[in-house]
Amino acid sequence: MIALALSGCAIPGKALRSGIDFGEDGPRVWVAGPWEAIVPATDVDDVVDQLCPAVMALEHAREHDDGWEYCGLLYTGGGMTYASAPSPLSRDKPGPSGIKSCRIPAMVRDPQHDAQVLSDYHSHPWPDSPLSANDAALRSQRWSIRIQFDTRCHVYKLVPHVGEPVPGEVYERVGKTWRPTSIIRVEDKPAGLVQPPLSDGR
Amino acid sequence: MMRRLLALPLLLIVAGGCQALLGTFQRRPAREQLVPIPFPFPPAHRRVEVNGVWLRAINLAMDDFLPPGKEAKTPADACLFVRENYDVVVVEPDDGPAAEGLDAGTGESDAGDPPSPAPLKHLLYVIVLLRADACQQGDSPLMDAGATYAIDTEQWRIVGWSL
Numbered sequence: 631m632i633a634l635a636l637s638g639c640a641i642p643g644k645a646l647r648s649g650i651d652f653g654e655d656g657p658r659v660w661v662a663g664p665w666e667a668i669v670p671a672t673d674v675d676d677v678v679d680q681l682c683p684a685v686m687a688l689e690h691a692r693e694h695d696d697g698w699e700y701c702g703l704l705y706t707g708g709g710m711t712y713a714s715a716p717s718p719l720s721r722d723k724p725g726p727s728g729i730k731s732c733r734i735p736a737m738v739r740d741p742q743h744d745a746q747v748l749s750d751y752h753s754h755p756w757p758d759s760p761l762s763a764n765d766a767a768l769r770s771q772r773w774s775i776r777i778q779f780d781t782r783c784h785v786y787k788l789v790p791h792v793g794e795p796v797p798g799e800v801y802e803r804v805g806k807t808w809r810p811t812s813i814i815r816v817e818d819k820p821a822g823l824v825q826p827p828l829s830d831g832r
Numbered sequence: 833m834m835r836r837l838l839a840l841p842l843l844l845i846v847a848g849g850c851q852a853l854l855g856t857f858q859r860r861p862a863r864e865q866l867v868p869i870p871f872p873f874p875p876a877h878r879r880v881e882v883n884g885v886w887l888r889a890i891n892l893a894m895d896d897f898l899p900p901g902k903e904a905k906t907p908a909d910a911c912l913f914v915r916e917n918y919d920v921v922v923v924e925p926d927d928g929p930a931a932e933g934l935d936a937g938t939g940e941s942d943a944g945d946p947p948s949p950a951p952l953k954h955l956l957y958v959i960v961l962l963r964a965d966a967c968q969q970g971d972s973p974l975m976d977a978g979a980t981y982a983i984d985t986e987q988w989r990i991v992g993w994s995l
Contacts, residue, residue, distance in 0.1 A: 657970025701975055720974075731912075736971035752975050754995060762995035763921075764978040769964035772973065821921045821961060 643689035652717035658736035661702050663714035663745065674711045674748060677704060678803070682783035685716055685753045692781045697755025701732035704751060704777070707743025714738045716751070734772045749775035761786045761800055766814055766822030768792060786811075790819065800824055885985050886922045886956065893958035893981040894920075896990060908967065912977060917966035923957040954986035 646652060652661045664670060667684040671677050681702075685691055690698040702716035719733050732752055738745045750773045752765075759780040764770060766788055776788040785803035798814030812824045894915060904910035911917060962977035982992030 657968070657972065659972035699975060719972075731974035731977040733969070733972040734975055754976075759995060762976060762978075763959045763980050764961060764976045764995060767961055769961070770973050770975060772971075821919075821959060823921065823923065823959070 643691055644687055645689050646715055646718070651715035652719060652735075654719065655737075659701070659717055659719050659733045660737045660739050661714035661717050661735040663703070663705065663738045663740040663743075664712040665702070665715040667715075668713040670710045670712045672710060674704060674706075675806070675808075677711045677713050678751075678777055678785065678787075679806075681713060681751055681777065682753070682779040682785055684713075685779070686781060686783065688716070688718075690718075690755070691753055692755060694756050699732035699752055699755060701734055701750060701752040703735050703738050703747050703773070704749040705738050705740070705743075705745040705747045707740065707745050711748065712740070712743070712745075713751070714740075716753070734770065736772065747773055749773055749777055751777035751779075754778065754780045756780060757782045758784070760784065761788055761824060763822040763824065766790065766798060766800070766819075766824055768820050768822070770822075790814070883922075888988065889922065889956045889958050889981075889983040889985055890920050892983055892988065892990065893960060893979075894918075896981070896993075897960050897979055911967040912962070914966075917963055918978065919961045919963055921959040921961065923959065925955060925957070952984055952986075952991065954984060955991070956983045956985055957981065958983055 650662065651665075652659065654660070665684070667687075668677060668680045685700050685702075688698075688700060690696065691700060698718045699720070700716035700718050703714045705712055705714065714735065717732060717735055720731050734750050734752075738747060757780055761776075761778050765776065765778055768790065771790045771792050774789070774792070776790065777785065778788070779785040787801040787803070787808055789799040789801075791798055795816055797816055798819055799810065800812040800814070801808035802811045803809075811827050813828070814822065814824055818825075897918075898913055898915055902913050904913045958981045960978040960980070962974060964973070967974075967977075976995045978995070980994045981990055983989070984991045
């Protein structure tokens with residue numbers, strides 16, 4: 631046991647099941663819901679606050695360059711907000727690469743609820759890895775809100791305002807509030823150029 | 833004869849290996865192998881002027897992002913490893929670096945606070961974005977198929993990296 635501890639062996643993360651928790655339907659990635667690791671809530675933020683610890687407990691979620699990204703969905707049904715299981719589906723299969731790229735799910739499979747998707751969410755397998763230009767770029771927006779977090783569980787929210795002549799908005803979760811941190815000017819929305827952090831005097 | 837038969841494949845292997853090592857680098861062919869092209873050029877349809885400093889910064893970033901000769905092991909990677917499937921945006925900061933968060937890929941530990949960014953005067957950000965129409969992404973586009981680099985244009989080195 632001591633030898634194992636000294637050798638730095640990490641406890642392997644939990645594995646999700648391809649074809650049950652996530653899968654592909656032609657060109658579309660689907661994810662199953664509700665995910666049993668997340669307690670549904672009436673307030674979407676109560677669901678958001680559970681996401682990062684649950685995802686970081688999954689296999690390879692914290693392994694930096696050797697790690698995997700996970701992509702999932704938040705959705706409502708019957709007055710409650712649910713999280714789907716996340717999917718590690720990437721280019722063909724996850725693996726070591728500087729290109730971290732889970733595919734954004736196009737649909738949730740929940741036989742119990744009439745699911746209305748609110749948002750996607752995804753993880754980065756590194757610490758201190760905020761919303762990237764690729765996360766914020768218009769080309770990668772599939773849903774109207776995006777939640778992202780890193781291995782330290784810094785949680786960010788993007789409201790891209792796709793097709794609207796107003797700036798995109800970026801928030802960071804601080805305690806039980808969303809603190810506005812940055813904007814994306816209308817002309818910068820295609821490339822997802824997140825402006826430097828807003829000053830405290832905003 | 834046997835020696836010649838063995839030598840030819842060996843030559844091809846060596847040549848192929850060199851090509852892989854050289855990657856996208858190609859020397860200008862001999863004049864007799866060039867295609868007849870009018871010079872000076874005809875009226876321009878589009879004209880783009882590329883700043884030399886930016887160009888070198890882009891090359892430095894792309895050589896890391898997609899190294900010449902990088903081998904794709906899957907059909908999807910074969911598309912993602914093609915440079916022309918990416919657009920590049922270069923950002924020159926107003927006044928010094930806004931480097932917060934750019935050391936995302938370099939952290940060795942999840943413990944403690946990240947180091948404060950050191951100020952740099954000669955800094956460019958190079959943002960690599962997968963084109964929306966590339967690689968048949970369908971209804972489930974790739975989330976982070978790109979990267980952002982911070983390039984020190986005095987020392988010509990990568991000083992920061994993020995998704």
